[in-house]
Amino acid sequence: MERILSDSPAPFEQSYNDSLARLRGTVKRWQLNIRTRRQLAQLDPHQLADAGISPGERLAELEKPFWR
Numbered sequence: 108m109e110r111i112l113s114d115s116p117a118p119f120e121q122s123y124n125d126s127l128a129r130l131r132g133t134v135k136r137w138q139l140n141i142r143t144r145r146q147l148a149q150l151d152p153h154q155l156a157d158a159g160i161s162p163g164e165r166l167a168e169l170e171k172p173f174w175r
Contacts, residue, residue: 140173
């Protein structure tokens with residue numbers, strides 16, 4: 108009897124790949140949070156006002172951990 112092998116990954120391998128893709132996405136999101144909060148921290152009061160961000164909103168955003 109001839110055995111036919113599929114090119115599709117095994118269920119475990121697919122699950123591993125999905126998990127790895129989610130992890131990469133999470134790390135990219137964290138990096139984006141860090142970068143944008145650094146930029147926010149560098150804005151002067153005039154730039155904040157132009158963007159419609161109050162000093163309190165800025166402070167609240169800057170106090171968040173990078174994963175949130």
